[in-house]
Amino acid sequence: MTWRAFIVGLLSVVGISLLDPYTSFNKSYGWNTGGHFPSGAVFLLVFFTVVLNLAVKLIRKGWAFRRSELMLIWCMLIVACVCPCDGMMRRWFPAMAGPAYVARRSDIVWRETSLEAVPESLVLTKQPASLAAQQFFTGRAEGRFPWNQWLAPISRWAVLLIVSYVGIFFFFAVIRRQWVERERLQFPLARVPMEFTAGSGGTGWLPELFSNRAFLVGLIIVAAFRFLRAVPLLLGADAAWALSIPFKEVLQETPLRRLYLEDAPIWWSVIGFAYLVPADVSLSIWFFYLFGRCELLTAHWCGSTLHYGGSWSQLMTWQMTGSYMAFTLGALFMARRHLADVLRKAVGKGRGVDDSDEPVSYAVAFWGFVICALGSVAWFAYYGMKTWVAAALFLMTMSIMLVHARMVAQSGLHSTQLNLVAPNLLNGLGFGRVFTDTGAVLGQMYHGIFVYGSTTLPSVPAIHAFRISEVFQKHRRLLLPALVVSLVVAMAASGWMSLHQAYSEGAANFGDTWGQQVNPGRVFGRAHQLINNPYQYSQAKWVPFGMGVVMTGFVLFMRARFYWWPIQPIGLLVMASWMADRLWLPYMLGWLVKIVLMKFGSGRAVRQARFFFIALILVEAFTSGLSTLVRTITAGNVPGF
Numbered sequence: 001m002t003w004r005a006f007i008v009g010l011l012s013v014v015g016i017s018l019l020d021p022y023t024s025f026n027k028s029y030g031w032n033t034g035g036h037f038p039s040g041a042v043f044l045l046v047f048f049t050v051v052l053n054l055a056v057k058l059i060r061k062g063w064a065f066r067r068s069e070l071m072l073i074w075c076m077l078i079v080a081c082v083c084p085c086d087g088m089m090r091r092w093f094p095a096m097a098g099p100a101y102v103a104r105r106s107d108i109v110w111r112e113t114s115l116e117a118v119p120e121s122l123v124l125t126k127q128p129a130s131l132a133a134q135q136f137f138t139g140r141a142e143g144r145f146p147w148n149q150w151l152a153p154i155s156r157w158a159v160l161l162i163v164s165y166v167g168i169f170f171f172f173a174v175i176r177r178q179w180v181e182r183e184r185l186q187f188p189l190a191r192v193p194m195e196f197t198a199g200s201g202g203t204g205w206l207p208e209l210f211s212n213r214a215f216l217v218g219l220i221i222v223a224a225f226r227f228l229r230a231v232p233l234l235l236g237a238d239a240a241w242a243l244s245i246p247f248k249e250v251l252q253e254t255p256l257r258r259l260y261l262e263d264a265p266i267w268w269s270v271i272g273f274a275y276l277v278p279a280d281v282s283l284s285i286w287f288f289y290l291f292g293r294c295e296l297l298t299a300h301w302c303g304s305t306l307h308y309g310g311s312w313s314q315l316m317t318w319q320m321t322g323s324y325m326a327f328t329l330g331a332l333f334m335a336r337r338h339l340a341d342v343l344r345k346a347v348g349k350g351r352g353v354d355d356s357d358e359p360v361s362y363a364v365a366f367w368g369f370v371i372c373a374l375g376s377v378a379w380f381a382y383y384g385m386k387t388w389v390a391a392a393l394f395l396m397t398m399s400i401m402l403v404h405a406r407m408v409a410q411s412g413l414h415s416t417q418l419n420l421v422a423p424n425l426l427n428g429l430g431f432g433r434v435f436t437d438t439g440a441v442l443g444q445m446y447h448g449i450f451v452y453g454s455t456t457l458p459s460v461p462a463i464h465a466f467r468i469s470e471v472f473q474k475h476r477r478l479l480l481p482a483l484v485v486s487l488v489v490a491m492a493a494s495g496w497m498s499l500h501q502a503y504s505e506g507a508a509n510f511g512d513t514w515g516q517q518v519n520p521g522r523v524f525g526r527a528h529q530l531i532n533n534p535y536q537y538s539q540a541k542w543v544p545f546g547m548g549v550v551m552t553g554f555v556l557f558m559r560a561r562f563y564w565w566p567i568q569p570i571g572l573l574v575m576a577s578w579m580a581d582r583l584w585l586p587y588m589l590g591w592l593v594k595i596v597l598m599k600f601g602s603g604r605a606v607r608q609a610r611f612f613f614i615a616l617i618l619v620e621a622f623t624s625g626l627s628t629l630v631r632t633i634t635a636g637n638v639p640g641f
Contacts, residue, residue: 005069017493028511034086035415043625066201080490087456090515098520110528139506167372173360188412218615260310272613273412274590288571316576322548384438401459432535
């Protein structure tokens with residue numbers, strides 16, 4: 001870790017935070033910061049590792065970026081990518097300006113309930129006739145935005161968001177040793193950049209991976225295949241060739257339509273990640289997804305209405321709620337000895353506990369998490385939520401963060417998305433006796449901004465950054481401050497660009513209608529239901545909930561007791577979401593390739609195929625970032641490739 005790496009990383013954070021809102025919201029291409037393996041960050045990593053380092057070595061080899069420096073830049077980038085588009089900015093500002101703008105419609109029923117209940121200091125305005133809210137969606141001639149009206153709500157929400165994010169950093173600093181050293185999770189999304197940058201600062205012109213024949217073959221084949229997929233663009237087509245299996249279309253008029261299968265695109269990089277993880281993990285992803293589809297079909301045959309909506313059905317929603325809670329308790333139980341060591345160290349009684357090689361000392365991590373948790377609860381209580389409800393909402397949110405971090409660390413899912421609505425579930429589990437009017441709005445806004453629909457939850461880059469911290473031989477304790485600075489800078493830069501684009505072009509003209517208009521309406525619509533119908537809305541479905549608890553608990557028990565048990569519980573946590581509908585087939589293909597090689601190939605073939613798939617992953621992500629850069633430079637005249 002060096003100052004030059006930190007400065008380059010910070011400049012990269014500013015650049016990607018300014019560029020991605022512009023290309024994604026305004027121009028409808030980009031989205032290079034979405035997911036847990038953002039293509040924008042991969043593009044910059046490859047550029048620094050190969051292009052920039054090669055140019056520097058031509059001058060003087062000792063000046064090249066070393067692996068630890070490149071990994072610091074990577075960690076700063078993946079944390080920053082939580083902010084610009086699909087993470088925070090897609091929902092934050094629209095949630096503050098959108099309610100008043102949407103409430104102008106005559107069919108809006110929540111104008112007199114949830115809009116009235118929200119504290120006025122937490123939204124841009126509560127007046128449907130507000131010019132500032134209207135111009136956010138329609139634009140204004142001079143393009144400038146009214147800072148005096150935005151400053152108060154932004155600063156109040158920023159306090160909660162930063163405290164929540166930093167609390168997540170502290171929590172996963174506590175968890176790091178358990179997952180990395182004791183359970184030895186694979187962390188494929190961390191291992192790919194770590195292996196790619198190995199030897200970057202050495203005497204060779206390129207990193208060590210370029211001396212591997214399987215990796216080079218993979219680069220050539222995948223690059224050629226990517227060019228082949230782009231050939232239709234040269235013939236005048238609007239989009240590159242993409243392979244998709246039309247399950248939904250084929251089954252639409254058959255009794256099997258109640259499987260709720262969506263058309264499954266073949267995402268090649270996902271096949272690569274599926275190969276990099278143990279076969280039992282990739283097996284569990286597609287096996288439990290298809291098991292869930294059979295559950296939906298069985299519910300239909302039995303005359304139950306719980307299957308309606310497929311992945312968004314009551315059956316899947318409440319079953320996954322039970323799975324999340326059971327897995328959280330199981331993960332904490334497995335870590336009980338480690339957590340006890342952390343607690344002893346934090347209170348000054350753990351003299352035998354060595355945390356000298358940790359990126360954050362146990363005392364700082366533990367008390368930092370406690371302070372952030374209390375700060376979050378106090379924020380909600382100050383604005384009108386019951387204290388115990390605020391604490392329960394915080395704990396449920398942390399459960400969601402833990403589960404998604406575990407899913408990615410263990411299974412290599414490059415993107416996850418939550419379709420559970422935490423305040424609704426909390427209301428159902430509390431039999432409708434949970435939220436005040438203001439508390440209902442606060443809970444829905446927090447979940448709508450922080451969690452719902454996001455493919456870039458902050459827990460994933462946090463645990464992956466701490467996993468990567470082992471490459472830092474010196475100044476490891478400076479990693480957390482670097483991550484916090486990256487987060488704050490990314491929030492400021494992407495926030496400025498998002499507001500600038502909204503008031504210049506009008507958010508209603510963005511290609512992303514879901515984030516700008518649909519989500520704010522849904523947030524306040526759900527709050528309206530919690531206020532008006534707390535006992536009827538989102539009633540707990542105890543049978544699916546119990547099924548989730550029992551199935552996850554059973555698989556956890558069998559996995560812990562019997563080494564031969566072939567399935568991991570991860571699949572039960574992934575089985576229902578927009579992403580799961582599209583990831584299960586690539587995981588099946590990656591699992592199949594690995595099983596075939598393990599059965600009929602040699603051990604060397606299995607190891608070499610791993611480098612081939614690393615090349616596949618890097619080429620796919622790098623080309624996506626390059627496509628956005630080319631389209632930006634050419635003002636969108638070149639189609640995406």
